[in-house]
Amino acid sequence: MRLTFVQLRAELRRVASNGEQLLLTLGIPVMLMVFFSVVDVLPTDTKDPIDFLAPGILALATMSTAMVSLGIGTGFERSYHVLKRLGTTPLGRPRLIAAKVGAVIAVQIVQFAVLVPVAYLLGWEPGSPDWAPAVLAVVLGTIAFAGIGLTLAGRLPGEVNLAAQNGLYLVLLLLGGMVIPFAKLPGAIRAVAHALPSGALADVLRETLSSAGTEPTRSWVVLAVWAAITPLVAARLFRWD
């Protein structure tokens, strides 16, 4: 346990001292939430755009940390042979992975501690949000996104991985029902969007927090399937050097 905490501390220090990571995990979600709730240009079909945006941005924050931040950081560590070097210490791979999971959870707690109050300050009125299933959805989303991020990080060279993670982030953001409602997407794209982990997480969060999901049952199934498959793919394909 001591070694896991030693590594966790190093992981958190790295995130906290990395401006790009902070921008990705906190800056962009906060800016999107504030901008699109103040500038009412999104076709949200809600009385106040923040009522649509808040669950979507929480889903975006989950994806930013679990997939992009974890994936880019781990990809560069692999390229720089940091993983290989750590693998020769008493830390070992299981504790290294546990520390990375711990760092993701810690960052997500900070994200939610910032984003939820900001949403309320912007006028979010979710009614009676059901936080327990929302947390379960975030856990499933975290597992699914981490699996995707680590699969890319474990196979692609550092710079290619960086580009791939950022490109995928944009696609999953735009098609994931986070800032643009599914109903506004063309029919064929809408079907794909519902099958994406970002779309499923945003929909489930919108249902559990605001009772405004479009297809919550199907979204729960989609989310669970992604969470079951992507870690297995990552475990099979990941290369340590």
Place this chain on the structure above:
Amino acid sequence: MAAVEIDQLTVRYGDVIAVDSVSFTAEAGQVTAVLGPNGAGKTSTIEVCEGYRKAAQGQVRVLGLDPATHQRALSKHIGVMLQEGGVYPGSTVLQTVRHYAALYGNGADAEALVDAVGLTTRGKTTWRRLSGGERQRVALALALAAKPQVAFLDEPTSGVDINGRDAIRTIIRDLAAGGCAVVLATHELDEAERLADHVVIIDQGSLVAAGTLAELRRGYDEIRFRSDVDLDLRALAAATGIVAAKVGADEYVVDAPPQPRLMAQLGEWLEANGHPLHDLRAGGQRLEDVFRRLTADRRHGQAG
């Protein structure tokens, strides 16, 4: 029992055999240099010893344990210096060394380690801002953080300036003097010659020779000297029976043991013909020449 025992080790990458039935040992308190050109199989051999890579065949024991199955237990006693560094570029020297000292959990003093490798003034500098030599020193400090009984150092002085090399050599010698078995992978013959008690030569994945420097040089005696650029070597051979070969602009080599009679004959002939005699050196060849001959002999053997 040797600290490191490698018996008939074979490492494959798909169909490619990187290491082919290599055997050698490394003793505590000695520096063992695994010497060979780039791609010879040195790093693969060391990675198996570290428990990082699996052997296709053969047996490896480090401190009596199989690294493939006892990597965790061994990792507390093994110091590793990777060829590539393995440090996050945004971390400072002190952060990095403190982190590894904490991971080994043996009370190693990070500040003292940074001092020991001569980076006291660079403690707050990030890895990405360090020179190649400074990075090697940090990597060495990380290996020392283990307070190792066995240290695997991969090309420790590669890209390091003269002062840095001296500092690293001193640390490696001190490490061995303290009882650590140091296994040094290098393609630099000069490094092996300066540091090693025991040399293992690997070429194209196969063991070419192993032994102390004296053992490896045995049978490879020579007389080496410098003189005028236009020595008449045929006349020398006709007059004295000494067969010399020109190996540089004004450098000559006679493949023969350093017998006083032979050297006197050579000196007399040069004197009689008005040629100077400079830098006369007789005895075992330089490791560089031994290495060239051994690897050439092996390749000729394969071709034959």
